[in-house]
Amino acid sequence: MRFFSFPSKILLLTLVLMAILLLLVTSMSLQRLNDSFATQQQLKQQQVEQHFQQYQQLLSAQQQAWFESFAELTQLQQQQGFTAFVQQLQQQYDSFSLYLKIEDLWFFSSTSQVAFASSAFPAELQELVLQTQQQQRALARIFCVEHCSNVVSIPLADADGNIAVLLASQTLADVVLALGQAMQSEIAIIRQQPAGISLLSATAQLPAIKLEQLMSDRIVQAAPQGDYFIYQFPLAEQGEQSYRLILLENIRQYQQANRQFQWQLAALASLCFLLFALLTFWLTRRLSRRLLQVSKALPLLAENKFRLFRDALPVSSPLLTDEVDKLSAVSQTLSRTLEKLQDEIQTQTRELENMAMFDLLTGLANRNMLQYHLKKQIAALSDEGSWLGLLFLDLDQFKRVNDIRGHEQGDQLLIEAARRLRAALQKTDLICRFGGDEFVIVTEVSAPAELEALALRLIEVFRQPMRLEQEEYQLNVSIGISCTRNPALKTDDLVRQADLAMYQAKARGGSALHFYSQQMFDAFQNRLALEADLKQALLQGQFDLHLQPQIRFSDRRLTGLEALLRWQSPSRGMVPPDEFISVLEYAQLMIPVGYWVIEQSCQILANLQQQGLADLRLAINLSTAQLNDPELPAFLDKMLKLYPQAAGSLEFELTESLLASNIPDTIASMQQLKARGFRLAIDDFGTGYSSLSYLRQMPVDIIKIDKSFVFGMLDNQADFDIITSTIAMVRKLGLEVVAEGVETQAQAKTLQQHACDIGQGYLFSRPIPSNELVSRIQAGLDESGRWR
Numbered sequence: 165m166r167f168f169s170f171p172s173k174i175l176l177l178t179l180v181l182m183a184i185l186l187l188l189v190t191s192m193s194l195q196r197l198n199d200s201f202a203t204q205q206q207l208k209q210q211q212v213e214q215h216f217q218q219y220q221q222l223l224s225a226q227q228q229a230w231f232e233s234f235a236e237l238t239q240l241q242q243q244q245g246f247t248a249f250v251q252q253l254q255q256q257y258d259s260f261s262l263y264l265k266i267e268d269l270w271f272f273s274s275t276s277q278v279a280f281a282s283s284a285f286p287a288e289l290q291e292l293v294l295q296t297q298q299q300q301r302a303l304a305r306i307f308c309v310e311h312c313s314n315v316v317s318i319p320l321a322d323a324d325g326n327i328a329v330l331l332a333s334q335t336l337a338d339v340v341l342a343l344g345q346a347m348q349s350e351i352a353i354i355r356q357q358p359a360g361i362s363l364l365s366a367t368a369q370l371p372a373i374k375l376e377q378l379m380s381d382r383i384v385q386a387a388p389q390g391d392y393f394i395y396q397f398p399l400a401e402q403g404e405q406s407y408r409l410i411l412l413e414n415i416r417q418y419q420q421a422n423r424q425f426q427w428q429l430a431a432l433a434s435l436c437f438l439l440f441a442l443l444t445f446w447l448t449r450r451l452s453r454r455l456l457q458v459s460k461a462l463p464l465l466a467e468n469k470f471r472l473f474r475d476a477l478p479v480s481s482p483l484l485t486d487e488v489d490k491l492s493a494v495s496q497t498l499s500r501t502l503e504k505l506q507d508e509i510q511t512q513t514r515e516l517e518n519m520a521m522f523d524l525l526t527g528l529a530n531r532n533m534l535q536y537h538l539k540k541q542i543a544a545l546s547d548e549g550s551w552l553g554l555l556f557l558d559l560d561q562f563k564r565v566n567d568i569r570g571h572e573q574g575d576q577l578l579i580e581a582a583r584r585l586r587a588a589l590q591k592t593d594l595i596c597r598f599g600g601d602e603f604v605i606v607t608e609v610s611a612p613a614e615l616e617a618l619a620l621r622l623i624e625v626f627r628q629p630m631r632l633e634q635e636e637y638q639l640n641v642s643i644g645i646s647c648t649r650n651p652a653l654k655t656d657d658l659v660r661q662a663d664l665a666m667y668q669a670k671a672r673g674g675s676a677l678h679f680y681s682q683q684m685f686d687a688f689q690n691r692l693a694l695e696a697d698l699k700q701a702l703l704q705g706q707f708d709l710h711l712q713p714q715i716r717f718s719d720r721r722l723t724g725l726e727a728l729l730r731w732q733s734p735s736r737g738m739v740p741p742d743e744f745i746s747v748l749e750y751a752q753l754m755i756p757v758g759y760w761v762i763e764q765s766c767q768i769l770a771n772l773q774q775q776g777l778a779d780l781r782l783a784i785n786l787s788t789a790q791l792n793d794p795e796l797p798a799f800l801d802k803m804l805k806l807y808p809q810a811a812g813s814l815e816f817e818l819t820e821s822l823l824a825s826n827i828p829d830t831i832a833s834m835q836q837l838k839a840r841g842f843r844l845a846i847d848d849f850g851t852g853y854s855s856l857s858y859l860r861q862m863p864v865d866i867i868k869i870d871k872s873f874v875f876g877m878l879d880n881q882a883d884f885d886i887i888t889s890t891i892a893m894v895r896k897l898g899l900e901v902v903a904e905g906v907e908t909q910a911q912a913k914t915l916q917q918h919a920c921d922i923g924q925g926y927l928f929s930r931p932i933p934s935n936e937l938v939s940r941i942q943a944g945l946d947e948s949g950r951w952r
Contacts, residue, residue: 178444186433212395212411219339224304227316227332235320246328250279268333274326292317296329306400308407311364312336312353352410454478454488470503523597526582534596538655545651553615555605556644556662560674562601580630588625612647619643619677640675695751709764710931714924717916720950724781727765728931758790766807775938783815791833811841819847838863867894871905888918
């Protein structure tokens, strides 16, 4: 679509309106001129009629005066009859014709008989004679035959009072000539009859005009003589014949002046239109140019070129301030506001980018930056170039410190860890906080051996204790290492490889490093397959409980059983607990499996009580996830409604490592269990870090010594001292002691000598399948109820 600017539209509209206005004014002026001319011609028509009537009346008055004077000179009023007067009239007729320009004379006696006639008397004048005799006053009329004359009828009386009538006819030529001279116009007399129009008389200068045009009351174009305007009025109506006086006024000069005035008016209107157009064009051109200048500058705002935008705006005029100046001033303000807003947005964007790409706590890069950095560096790899190495670090025992000392103290430790990493690494290395207490380091090396040296240096850096608020924290690191030269490797795969290697380092006790290998990947794949099989085992009911007896050393009585989870897989066979328990916890399947174990244990207790074994306790291992599950209290209440006897006979075993994390919450959960009548035991005692003060606060009933200490108690003095000191300490707290892993009589005798209460192990019995439990227990008891 063609561009048509707004000022151009204003200009066009203004010019159209101006043209219409000028046209209307010109038309009205011309119409006023024509109206003035018409009015003038009407006045001229009236003047012509008045002048003719005046000339006719003057002529009639002259004739009347002449003949009345003649009658007095002839002493008509003293004569008897009119004979003498007629004779005098005949004698003077030639004088009348010569000097008074009388055409015809007719004298009628009192008896209406023609006494004298210079020519034949027209019958049309008979009525005039009668009217004169009746009215006895002079009358006049115009009579036309071949020309028009003014006929005056004068009554005359003799001595006897008889009335005679004298008619005198005088041509109108002198009247026409005098009227033409007075009006400065050409005169003509025409006759109109059914046969046509004929010219009776006219002035010598009368132009050659058709007779039909003389009867029209309009302007006649009679070139080359000029333009004329016709004035006419009737002279006489005689039968079917009509006689009219025509006056032709030469209006050529008027028309020339009129045309000149019209041209002057048109020129003036055109000049006004042109000047107005130029003025309007100048004003709108300036407005249009300035508006276009603003429109051309506006795209600079979209490009954030605010200074160039302000420079491109039109300069304000000090004299002719208009809307564009207002727009320019507002645009200046808008650009400055947008520039300020843009600066704020850029600042906030940088802050958001920092938040998106960097860790707010430590200031290190985060996962987003790690992904971005790895994509670029992996894409630049080649088979002959440098190795891209990734170290995955995890702080050992950080969660324990975080739970005990609080998150604020834990955050300070993470900040210190970040500081140590910065100090130990080069500026070209990327340090990333991956999450929690996990850090990732990305570096380029010429050989993988350099990664091992770097990891060992970092391990040594973190072996130095961290001091915060006059307290020392020993937080070692476990490091997993992966490296590649493959540009097609995915970033997630490289990170996952180092993550797997880190877990292998943790499995070795922490403060160690481990390189990723294909065997680790295969183990990971096997773990995924094992996790899938465990989900199917839970759905298909492939789990079973085996129960291991617990024997009191003092009288070899059977005091309880420990429920141990077993998995009989259709494809894998009997899978050892050490292979699938950790996978259950990792796959978050321990909670549903734990609920199944509790329900099965309640059923086993009910079955034992039905078989007369009501005094036995049944111990169940309770995982960390299950203890913290908010649904546990409701589930236990449901089980107690179904199995009321389970409250005093069911015992929950909690590992010492579980108790060491988040101790206040753990104690609260233990108290809820204790309030429902369940017994509580600490399993694997001696392998964790529980302090004696917390142990005194925990509502536990039994302490179980880990089998690792029992295995070496006879060969290792340290293990022996741990067991004996643990037994002494626990008994002083008023708790029972259970030793796990008892396999020899020497172990049992030593434990009994140091006042250990209960033993559990292969010496007494292997774990018994649940479907064989009753029969095996009955077979294991002698007649006195002692365990064989």
